[in-house]
Amino acid sequence: MDADQPTASAIAVANGRILAVGSDAEIEPLAGPETRRIAGEGRSLLPGFVESHLHLFSGAAELDDLHLTHVHGLDALTREVRNYAAAHPDAPFLMAQHADYAVISQSERVTRHHLDAILPDRPFAMMAADHHTVWANTLALEAAGILHGRRLGPGNEIVMGDDSLALGELREFEAFASVLMLTGKGRAGLGLSTGGEPDPLPSPEEREADRAILRKGLAYAARHGITSLHNMDGNFYTLELLTEIEAEGALTVRAKVPFHFKAFMETADLDKASLMAETYRSDWISSGFVKLFYDGVLDGWTALMIDPYADKSDWRGEPLFAPERFDDLACEIDRRGLQIAVHAIGDGAVRAVLDAYERAREANGERDSRHRIEHIEVTTAADIPRFAELGVVASMQPPHPPGAMDFPVEPTASMIGRERWPWSYPWRTLKEAGALVSFSSDWPVADISVLRGIKAALTRKPWADDMPGQSFTLHEAIEAYTAKGAYAGFADDRLGSLKPGYLADFVILSSDIEAVTPHEIDTLDVAMTVCGGKVSYDAATSG
Ligand SMILES: [Zn+2]
Secondary structure: OOOOOOOOOEEEEEOOEEEEEEOHHHHHHHOOOOOOOOOOOOOOEEEOEEEEEEOHHHHHHOOOOEEOOOOOOHHHHHHHHHHHHHHOOOOOOEEEEEEOOOOOOOOOOOOHHHHHHHOOOOOEEEEEOOOOEEEEOHHHHHHOOOOOOOOOOOOOEEEEOOOOOEEEEEEOHHHHHHHHHOOOOHHHHHHHHOOOOOOOOOOHHHHHHHHHHHHHHHHHHHHOOEEEEEEOOOOHHHHHHHHHHHHOOOOOOEEEOOEEOOOOOOHHHHHHHHHHHHHOEOOOEEOOEEEEEOOOOOOOOOOOOOOOEOOEOOOOOOOOOOHHHHHHHHHHHHHOOOEEEEEEOOHHHHHHHHHHHHHHHHHHOOOOOOOEEEEOOEOOOOOHHHHHHHOOEEEEOOOOOOOOOOOOOOOHHHHHOHHHHHHEOOHHHHHHOOOEEEEOOOOOOOOOOHHHHHHHHHHOOOOOOOOOOOOOOHHHHHHHOOHHHHHHOOOOOOOOOOOOOOEOOEEEEOOOHHHOOHHHHHHOOEEEEEEOOEEEEEOOOOO
């Protein structure tokens, strides 16, 4: 990732930084008697991966839940849920992750009645992979106090049945927040659900339990070659716990944590974002950006579209913020010198966020703001060039396009509709239009594995012959997972490339990534991860 020296055979590291990169003959004389030598043996060594969009705390808290990836059909679902329930006889609440929207069938959505038939006597809920929809059984809806519905803010919905009782499908965070509180892992999800702080204050034991969750998440990231991550939810509590882990000497990944601004907050609450930015600004733990959601997701019809959904002719979704208010917020965040990262999935949301960034530039003048749009699942020909014009980072996820990795093509492709396919998940179209594209997983929405993500980026196939190809080359994909992520995080002057003086963050793979076909990339593994010159993962010593 260094244009002046694209490849080399040896690297020297000292005091957490890269000393030199070059040939064996150039590097060897730098070694002293105490130097630890690691033989590469023909394996690839790359800059440490920059995961530019994930959810560390809630992702780690979910690792022990039931996982339903690739579970299809009522029989398979029944078997999985009952086995999990039998294996966890004392759990007060049973939670499953990664349920497919079409888990039962393409034509029928899950209701509480299906879940009651599977598990009538214990509260159970399952989360969609995208984390924007939850399905709950009757006991869970009752315990959460929403069986009879509840008034919610725009963009959120408790789907009601003909009997005036909740049908079991809960769309967006406000709708399912009370269900998630029943799981006992509510504190890990606060940065996402409310952006607020735990109340009451956690006891020392609870804090330690939460640090243990985060340590587990950090180890999981390091095991996948990640050396920097941009968390996409946050609060002071997350930053404090990470700081405590750093003090223990156990922080193995650099973390950036935002202030999460929700629609119910006051503009003055941005003081907290500024305070976070001032307080946390080291190479290991930093803040400095504000995360917002402008819309929801395609599969729940909560993403905001310019024209109606292909399968719902009277519905375009609705924004989570009134456009005028959002413009004002963007101007104010930008005026404070903070970066903005906005979840925008439908083309209507992408356009509104670009409009807001344009307004902010008009109001405050041009600066190196690196404002970001997260996901960009559908956009328009007219909005593609605006990314480069406005200097907006396109933060995109190779595992997300239906059919690219673990998510099925349907029902999503039919909800988007054929006319919008050419502008759906348009990584390459954006890149060719001059946009800066960074890659990530959005874990736990998708598998955290960067190697699987690279494979998805290289092997993506169009859904139809007349749709432009969006795949990346190997070098482009690695760049989007390293140097471009570093740029998105304002760290490209010190990480994301292997250059003298840069932080010693790198990953050694199990073999040569350039020697395998794109389809074989996921047969490689991470052999070793080094962050700040310290080994954060070593396959040889890990169980
Ligand atoms: Zn996310």
